[in-house]
Amino acid sequence: MLAESGEEIERATGHRLRVVRALVRDLDKERSFAPPDGVLTTDFADVRDDPSVDVVAEVMGGVTPAGGYVRELLRAGKPVVSANKQLVAREGAELFATASEAGVQLRFEASVCAAIPVVKVLRESLIATNVHRILGIVNGTTNFILSRMERGATYAHALAEAQELGYAEADPTDDVEGVDAAAKMAILATVAFGSRVTPDEVETRGITELTPAHIAAAAELGMVVRLVGIATLEREEVDVRVQPAFVERSHPLAAVDGAFNAVMLQGDAIREITLEGPGAGGIETASAVVADLVSVVGTAGTGFLQNDACWRELRRLDTDAWRSSFYVHLDVADRPGVLAHAASRLAAHEVSVAQLVQRLEDGRASLDLVLHEAPFGRVRGALAEIAAFPEVLDRPFVAPVIA
């Protein structure tokens, strides 16, 4: 890509980028291209100490040894472009401090949603608008699985298909448990709100507990189920979470199908801007890496956006104060008064019901409720009381609604 786009890059920056070193594990591995002699090396020091290296792209992934290498490169005065979400999300504070001390840039567009330029848009295009909410479908694997379940597949079948197509790893834990999405949302929240959020601080719930019944209930309510990251800035407090959410069909995120990603940025001046595209893939990631390399070369010598995006330390919003509309599913014994009992508990916590669907099957009833917006604490309080009813047969299922 660097070779193919050489002219474009030269027109934009005045420089022709040339690959002079590439750190690899195995010099003799068969490759689809023939690197010039002397480019490939297995010794990191060859990259770090080569004075002809002006900027380095880190695309090895993993926190170790990538993190150590990036730090050494920055200290050696070499700007770095990273596609490594776990590294940026977990060690960002230290890495950006190192970059700043050395006076070189560290860019990371490719670490979130591959070719979708959400970091540049947040930092440069939306600089004058206070972005206070981010909604993101930032994991293609889970979105593919949920899209398949919408068409009738079970979770297990959809996962198997995703694995066959190469969308999901043999061990899909990071995707289906929301770990991957949490790292991306942590990076986006950090950039948008200017305050560091680490993946550990992201309340994360995956899609493994979802059943065809949830998907069917969503369809009945005019919604679809998506794994959604939600980052909120409210009165100088931050909340970031990843969980299955019920998304109204008319919402732009409901239209995101298959392995695509989408990020909706809500701000004061812009209302909302949505970016959608392929959030993974080798060539898509390369496109973002090259764009970052070009930005590094193009803005070298200025102070433009070369600092850490973090400049303040915001408190975490109390989870109970986090407000949303919610979907609740209850499995109850089909006895008179259960609904009234549940409704009175919700009312006692000042939670009101927007929509209700009741279904009966051999002595059991299932209740699907959509609740009006309320602080999560009140909903949780009411549900804890409801769960204790003898008529309630299973733990209540709750998910935010995105309208």
Place this chain on the structure above:
Amino acid sequence: MLAESGEEIERATGHRLRVVRALVRDLDKERSFAPPDGVLTTDFADVRDDPSVDVVAEVMGGVTPAGGYVRELLRAGKPVVSANKQLVAREGAELFATASEAGVQLRFEASVCAAIPVVKVLRESLIATNVHRILGIVNGTTNFILSRMERGATYAHALAEAQELGYAEADPTDDVEGVDAAAKMAILATVAFGSRVTPDEVETRGITELTPAHIAAAAELGMVVRLVGIATLEREEVDVRVQPAFVERSHPLAAVDGAFNAVMLQGDAIREITLEGPGAGGIETASAVVADLVSVVGTAGTGFLQNDACWRELRRLDTDAWRSSFYVHLDVADRPGVLAHAASRLAAHEVSVAQLVQRLEDGRASLDLVLHEAPFGRVRGALAEIAAFPEVLDRPFVAPVIA
């Protein structure tokens, strides 16, 4: 906005932006803010000759006198940020040459789709991907009208509602005839393909000929009607057009509702990236203007992306060679053999039919056809022959299909 975002801007660029001059028509007009003494002026020379002015935002609109002012400012060594689509689309060649000669920047993000950062994304984020097709809903007024017609309104009613809500001007010609969309598509094609396209070169058809019957036919075929700009780069030839198009419901552009805009960029590495958001509005436009001011200040002294986006001169694609799937509507007399006759003419031109809906009403029949992808010339040829049938009662209606 400059005052409110002062700190963010200073963090990003190291500079605090201050409004030192503002050219206005009327010093005494009542304003919602109190400008400091000496800022307002009715004399352009006060802006041009003030050495403390480092960058100018042009938000006056219109080609005259804005064009003359921008040229003078550039010649005086002042970078300019413009929100003026007609000026950038019509006089871009000269303006960018002037900027380049003077060694100052001319940026124009706000001239296309307000707060949606499509120019920056095209120039910076997608630099290494050969963007070869742009699909755009770039006029909010017509999209609002079409969204309303979809829900049953007539064109006249929908237009009146758009005017009431302030989405459409008293004289809506520029919007409904596609003039506004053509200027935006010309700018986007120029930036994406690197070859100048002027609005005169954009084949433009508005929405005034659309009737509820077209909208109903689209619904029956699982589609919606949108005013879509299509820019194509094919074998080093360019085609740019604006016209009503039939968009499949599952396509991201079909989900763009009301006055929102969306631009889909298709390229080699990215497959497609879609940006959606408010494409008009004072504060939304201001957000893009401020982002450009920040980019100008942040990259001053570098050569980064400060040249004209145009660097080559591509030929125009012969319209007859432009390929698409098409929707065709025919009003015919209800006589035996008409359908077979029409089908044989299409087949003679090697155009095949993908879908057909026939409706009868008192001696007339209406035929709605969806044609497989074909060069427009063949479709046009077949339709010219079909239009000459005595059984064909009205001029055939044809629109591209976006699948």
